[in-house]
Amino acid sequence: MREISLDRLRTLVAVTDRGSFADAAHALHLAPPTVSLHIAELEDRIGAPLLSRKRGHVGPTTIGEVLVERARRLLADAEQALDDIQRQVEGLEGRARLGASTGVIAHLLPQALEVLRAHHPAIDIQIAVLTSQETLSRLVDGTLDVGLVALPQPPVAGLVIKPWRRDPVMAFVPAHWRCPARITPEWLAAQPLILNDATTRLSRLTAEWFATAGHHPAPRIQLNYNDAIRSLVAAGYGAALLPHEATTPLPDSRIVMRPLRPVLWRRLGIAHRAGYVERSTQHVLDVLWDLRLA
Amino acid sequence: MREISLDRLRTLVAVTDRGSFADAAHALHLAPPTVSLHIAELEDRIGAPLLSRKRGHVGPTTIGEVLVERARRLLADAEQALDDIQRQVEGLEGRARLGASTGVIAHLLPQALEVLRAHHPAIDIQIAVLTSQETLSRLVDGTLDVGLVALPQPPVAGLVIKPWRRDPVMAFVPAHWRCPARITPEWLAAQPLILNDATTRLSRLTAEWFATAGHHPAPRIQLNYNDAIRSLVAAGYGAALLPHEATTPLPDSRIVMRPLRPVLWRRLGIAHRAGYVERSTQHVLDVLWDLRLA
DNA sequence: CCTGAACAGTCAGTTTTTCTGAATCTGGAA
DNA sequence: TTCCAGATTCAGAAAAACTGACTGTTCAGG
Numbered sequence A, B: 001m002r003e004i005s006l007d008r009l010r011t012l013v014a015v016t017d018r019g020s021f022a023d024a025a026h027a028l029h030l031a032p033p034t035v036s037l038h039i040a041e042l043e044d045r046i047g048a049p050l051l052s053r054k055r056g057h058v059g060p061t062t063i064g065e066v067l068v069e070r071a072r073r074l075l076a077d078a079e080q081a082l083d084d085i086q087r088q089v090e091g092l093e094g095r096a097r098l099g100a101s102t103g104v105i106a107h108l109l110p111q112a113l114e115v116l117r118a119h120h121p122a123i124d125i126q127i128a129v130l131t132s133q134e135t136l137s138r139l140v141d142g143t144l145d146v147g148l149v150a151l152p153q154p155p156v157a158g159l160v161i162k163p164w165r166r167d168p169v170m171a172f173v174p175a176h177w178r179c180p181a182r183i184t185p186e187w188l189a190a191q192p193l194i195l196n197d198a199t200t201r202l203s204r205l206t207a208e209w210f211a212t213a214g215h216h217p218a219p220r221i222q223l224n225y226n227d228a229i230r231s232l233v234a235a236g237y238g239a240a241l242l243p244h245e246a247t248t249p250l251p252d253s254r255i256v257m258r259p260l261r262p263v264l265w266r267r268l269g270i271a272h273r274a275g276y277v278e279r280s281t282q283h284v285l286d287v288l289w290d291l292r293l294a
Numbered sequence C: 001c002c003t004g005a006a007c008a009g010t011c012a013g014t015t016t017t018t019c020t021g022a023a024t025c026t027g028g029a030a
Numbered sequence D: 001t002t003c004c005a006g007a008t009t010c011a012g013a014a015a016a017a018c019t020g021a022c023t024g025t026t027c028a029g030g
Helices: A006-018 A021-027 A032-046 A062-089 A102-107 A109-119 A133-139 A186-187 A199-213 A226-234 A279-293 B006-018 B023-029 B032-046 B062-089 B102-107 B109-121 B130-143 B185-189 B199-213 B226-234 B280-294
Strands: A049-054 A057-060 A094-100 A125-127 A146-150 A158-173 A192-195 A221-223 A238-245 A253-273 B051-054 B057-060 B094-100 B123-129 B146-150 B159-174 B193-196 B221-223 B239-243 B257-273
Touching: A006 A032, A006 A049, A006 A057, A021 A032, A021 A057, A021 B199, A032 A062, A032 B062, A057 A062, A057 A146, A062 A279, A062 B032, A062 B094, A094 A279, A094 B006, A094 B062, A102 A125, A102 A146, A102 A226, A102 A253, A109 A279, A125 A279, A125 B199, A133 A158, A133 A186, A133 A253, A133 B199, A146 B159, A158 A199, A158 A226, A158 A279, A158 B032, A158 B109, A158 B239, A192 A199, A199 A238, A199 A253, A199 B185, A221 B123, A226 A253, A226 B146, A238 A253, A253 A279, A253 B102, B006 B023, B006 B032, B006 B051, B006 B057, B006 B062, B006 B193, B023 B032, B032 B062, B057 B062, B062 B280, B094 B130, B094 B257, B094 B280, B102 B109, B102 B123, B102 B226, B109 B280, B123 B280, B130 B146, B130 B257, B146 B280, B159 B226, B185 B199, B193 B199, B193 B226, B199 B239, B199 B257, B226 B239, B226 B257, B239 B257
Parallel strands: A094 A125, A094 A146, A192 A221, A192 A238, B094 B123, B094 B146, B193 B221, B193 B239
Antiparallel strands: A049 A057, A146 A253, A158 A238, A158 A253, B051 B057, B146 B257, B159 B239, B159 B257
């Protein structure tokens, strides 16, 4: 059995509202026989007359009245549903699920979220703290819409990964140490080090920086929470290599920050599924993209 | 713009529930291309993909999820509406508006209502106290479904009026009066009388009864509420002519009831619109019809 | 790497539904 | 009565919905 046709119900409602088949036909841009047919089909399906045809005025029967009322609700609900969906499609409302590592979330996202809240207050942003690998695989799954991942990454089928930001990696050194203006691998390799967890891309990056100069220092401490690393530096446990997000000022006078020689960049990419991108997701991508030069 | 098709929505729901176009097609008794088409049409209308097609499993996109949820509600509501209407059509639920005069309502309807409440508890009976003329015109209007009217009535276009009951009109006399076993116009015309209001059919009926015997008595009191007339008889104000509904015992020992000679019948008809009769109305008609012999 | 199975999608043709103009019918009004 | 507005019937046209056959893609298993 087919579902009942909302078009027929709309016709029924129009006829009862206007009290005439002819008027309803005109209002619905239909020929009069079509209106007759619609009503007849409904009456057939229901098994009872819905309209009492009287000279000069057509009115609903008792059952017709009940159906008309239900029909009004159904039609209104259907319209409401489509409207709501349309708003989602236009990205005025909606959801974007974003994955990024702690560092990015702490230092780069707050501005992005502020802009989004201002321009698209009805977009619900869900943030997951993930590694780059997790981020990519959840993008493929469809359980994530936008990812911020370390670069370089091998291409992933079905995903678009674009370079987003390039932040210089800086040396963070306890303020009471004596250190050169530009930090070289040679100098740093001789100091006690606090480095990122080996699973992170940043640790691989710094390892390569040392290796290029022929050094392979063992860190005194390894962990993967950049803010914690900073605290340890402040406490004098050792020096660290961390990306410098220009936007966040140094929070602590017990730390000095020095550029590296050779310069080392931490590169981030922005990833999303290839093909159709939802408007709400696109808005998030746009806002993040604008931030790439900040 | 046509309304959105509930059939398409049902297909969408089926596909997301089963996670496969092919399964959904089978469950809906459709060919696979039809399912593809339904989804494609929906996506066209919405302007965004609703399902993410992946090998082995098809799942809704973010927007798809929202639409599926709305669609479930719409489909359930539509089904509910049709079910409810069906119950009304079958007369299991519904309404019947009934018009009758006070006498009928007081003495004959209570039994009818009891039977209806037992057999069709969900039928809502609305009773209006009306004259026969009002009853008939409201039947024609469609603001009344069943009428109990005095007979005879001229035929009314669009209405069916069938003889229903025939109750003997009796003389009600104060118990302390001396009176013959059978009351004649001659005897009664000489007594103080309490008669029905001139607008009622009963008063015309009794006037004719007197007139046939050559009498035209003036009543001492006229009113149109039979119970009040009875009270006045009990109080000794005079004699009255009232229909005797066999089912109600004489409530008062201060009254005696005597048959008339010649016998006078008060005839009642049952009226409803010609053509289609709603099931709930039909049930009421049936119950009343069964009472005609009581 | 190839092959086959599973399944979504495309296409052309057919069936079904939907719509319409013309004609017909109907119930009051003049 | 005749006329008129408006509902309805009907037959044909237009649109849609559906399907079978085919294509393309992906993935599992050799």
